[in-house]
Amino acid sequence: MNLKDKIKIILLIVCFLFTSSCATVITSVMPPTTFVKKGDVKLGPVISYDFNIQPIENNIYRVIQIPICEQEQRVFVVQKKQTRGPLAALVELPIFGLGLVDWVVADAVAQNSKKVVDKGYVPTGEFKKCGAPSPAKGIEVVVQFPLSGSEKKLYTDENGNLDLNPLFASYPNSSVNLFVRRGGMTYYLTSIYVP
Amino acid sequence: MRKIIIFLLPILFFLYTSCTAAQEILRLSTSAQIADGFGMDVIKEFEAKHNIKVQVFICCSNTALQRLINGFSDLACVAFKLPVKYIEQGYVEIPFAKDPLAIIVNKNNKIENITTYQIRQIFSGQISNWNDIGGIDQEIYTIIPNTRTALYKNFQVLVLQQLPISWDFQSYLSINVIKLVANLKNGIGFISNGALKNKVGVKILKVNSKSITDKDYPYFQTFSFVTKGRPNRNAKEFINAALSKRGREIIISKGMYPIF
Missing domain, CATH: 3.40.190.10 (Periplasmic binding protein-like II)
Known part of the structure; x- marks a missing residue:
């Protein structure tokens, strides 16, 4: 082995030392990146109601309530190192084919660094109907008389019915607005013209 | 190739129109003092929460009512009591703030x-x-x-x-x-x-020595929603947004009093 060959071998070893495992080292050294992965969607608990009114008889109405839920989505926070150094692995490839090994190891390092934190279900801000309509029993209904600015409180019976006959007898030729009051919230129901 | 294009064009047109029509619109005409005092804040939050775009026209109460009568609005916000003749004609007045x-x-x-x-x-x-x-x-x-x-x-x-x-x-x-x-x-x-x-x-x-924050201050205006007939679904959503806890908070923060 002459000097030229020795230099070649030394250069190859130096190349091997400097280039092998580059992608693995870069992948290991770089900090992990964090991203959010979204999971399945479900409806949360009932947070409010949508109210409707149905005429039953002359001036007797049934108040119907439809539960409203907020949509929730499962969220995972994923922390993972990214596989880096593809160029280094490519350079290493002609040298004993080590580039491929380096890339596989770098990818394994990245996969091993993966940490998933389940943040549970979080509200999406979308509201959907989440139950069958049912009569609103014993609910407070506010009757507003816009002309006089006065209000009257009524309650629905066990069938969700509201008898407006006694009230309308006292206030002919007026328009009234009906509101449902539940849990400190007021919902507009409908307006009725009293002939 | 030409046949494929002719076949695809109506489909693409349908997809385009259905996509652009996805967001619903509420046409609101409002008195300037209501818009400035309350409406714009509620509108911003309403649009963010519901998939409904509010087209606002700011004018005086009288014009807001006329726009509603002429079918240019779904909902009007006015600062006067609706004359009885409009109530008899089927207009709905919903006072919401003083x-x-x-x-x-x-x-x-x-x-x-x-x-x-x-x-x-x-x-x-x-x-x-x-x-x-x-x-x-x-x-x-x-x-x-x-x-x-x-x-x-x-x-x-x-x-x-x-x-x-x-x-x-x-x-x-x-x-x-x-x-x-x-x-x-x-x-x-x-x-x-x-x-x-x-x-x-x-x-x-x-x-008369009464501060504007006093309950017995002598002069109050009433702000009302007005609709032609019963409010449509979008108008009803907007009215409920104004009556909601957040709507009440905005009304109070502006020195007004919610009716409910």
Whole structure:
């Protein structure tokens, strides 16, 4: 082995030392990146109601309530190192084919660094109907008389019915607005013209 | 190839139109003082929460009502009581807030309190110098909103008891009264308290020693929603947004009182 060959071998070893495992080292050294992965969607608990009114008889109405839920989505926070150094692995490839090994190891390092934190279900801000309509029993209904600015409180019976006959007898030729009051919230129901 | 394009074009057109029509629209015409005092904040939050775009037209209450009558709006916000003839015709009035009517002067004016009698004298032209009510010896400039606005009519009914109003300056939109009073050292005007939040250059006078925050303050306007027939789904959603906890918070934060 002459000097030229020795230099070649030394250069190859130096190349091997400097280039092998580059992608693995870069992948290991770089900090992990964090991203959010979204999971399945479900409806949360009932947070409010949508109210409707149905005429039953002359001036007797049934108040119907439809539960409203907020949509929730499962969220995972994923922390993972990214596989880096593809160029280094490519350079290493002609040298004993080590580039491929380096890339596989770098990818394994990245996969091993993966940490998933389940943040549970979080509200999406979308509201959907989440139950069958049912009569609103014993609910407070506010009757507003816009002309006089006065209000009257009524309650629905066990069938969700509201008898407006006694009230309308006292206030002919007026328009009234009906509101449902539940849990400190007021919902507009409908307006009725009293002939 | 041509056949494929001819086949695909209607499909693409259908997809485009169905995508663009996805967001629903609520056409709202509102009195400027309601928009400034309350509406714009509620609209922003309403649009963010619901998939409904609100097309707002800001004008005076009378124009807002006319736009509703002529089918240009789904919902009108007005600052006057709806005349009985409209209720008989099937229009729905839903009062939602009460707003104190503020008497304002330039911030450099030394006057702090005014009586109902003095207001009547000033705005009917019987008094024309600040000296007559304990101020400096300078002419009083009366500033009023457009005579078609609800604010003008409410002031005439509530304060002047139908007396004709004498004025020096008139603004087209009621909220511009604030700018005029802020720029005129000897100006006096009146405006919805809700429109006054974060406005500079003006001072609110006590009336009969009652502060504008007092429950027994003498002058209140009523703000109402008006719809042609029963409110449609989008209008109902908007009304409920105004009645909601957040809507009430906005009304209170602007110095107004929610009806519910």
